[in-house]
Amino acid sequence: GEDVEQSLFLSVREGDSSVINCTYTDSSSTYLYWYKQEPGAGLQLLTYIFSNMDMKQDQRLTVLLNKKDKHLSLRIADTQTGDSAIYFCAESMGGGSYIPTFGRGTSLIVHP
Amino acid sequence: DTAVSQTPKYLVTQMGNDKSIKCEQNLGHDTMYWYKQDSKKFLKIMFSYNNKELIINETVPNRFSPKSPDKAHLNLHINSLELGDSAVYFCASSRTEYNEQFFGPGTRLTVL
Numbered sequence: 001g002e003d004v005e006q007s008l009f010l011s012v013r014e015g016d017s018s019v020i021n022c023t024y025t026d027s028s029s030t031y032l033y034w035y036k037q038e039p040g041a042g043l044q045l046l047t048y049i050f051s052n053m054d055m056k057q058d059q060r061l062t063v064l065l066n067k068k069d070k071h072l073s074l075r076i077a078d079t080q081t082g083d084s085a086i087y088f089c090a091e092s093m094g095g096g097s098y099i100p101t102f103g104r105g106t107s108l109i110v111h112p
Numbered sequence: 113d114t115a116v117s118q119t120p121k122y123l124v125t126q127m128g129n130d131k132s133i134k135c136e137q138n139l140g141h142d143t144m145y146w147y148k149q150d151s152k153k154f155l156k157i158m159f160s161y162n163n164k165e166l167i168i169n170e171t172v173p174n175r176f177s178p179k180s181p182d183k184a185h186l187n188l189h190i191n192s193l194e195l196g197d198s199a200v201y202f203c204a205s206s207r208t209e210y211n212e213q214f215f216g217p218g219t220r221l222t223v224l
Binding site: 099 | 116145152153154155156157160168202204209210211212213214215216217218
């Protein structure tokens, strides 16, 4: 299987919360990331979490990490149509290998 | 001002041709990267350069040759293009190899 796995699609209604899930296999992952890719654009780092943290909140974004289950989630509160994009989960080991390994991305579709 | 720029944005060419994609960053970063994103959105590192020196070379055919004339530029030259080379190629840069990566907008390469 792949090192980082995500579901491919998520559809939500505007104003609802979105939760995008990700699982990874490398227990030595030190950094876990969420990137956003808008149509025709490159990836933009949204947020990241160290492996010794359980949760990180940044305005409408909440990242939850379950290290035991190797599960990472991104919750977007009050989802807006401008949040429609592809969201990539990624992990890196740090300590000499900071190159992230990416999942295949989850396409978030926000409809009115 | 665009932080990481790539040219061209779109490239359509015949099998067997040789082509180049250019990347420039005006962030003063030391490290630059090339990624390939296939049709299934799978994003994989190809090369990484730090201060004009190659530090990562993943299993990429030797038809792909990166060239870094200076710290601000990392160009990708591809010889004898094949159908399987069709993808979106992203350039990225980071302050050092241990810092957040900033991505360019991508170059969509189509080989006919």
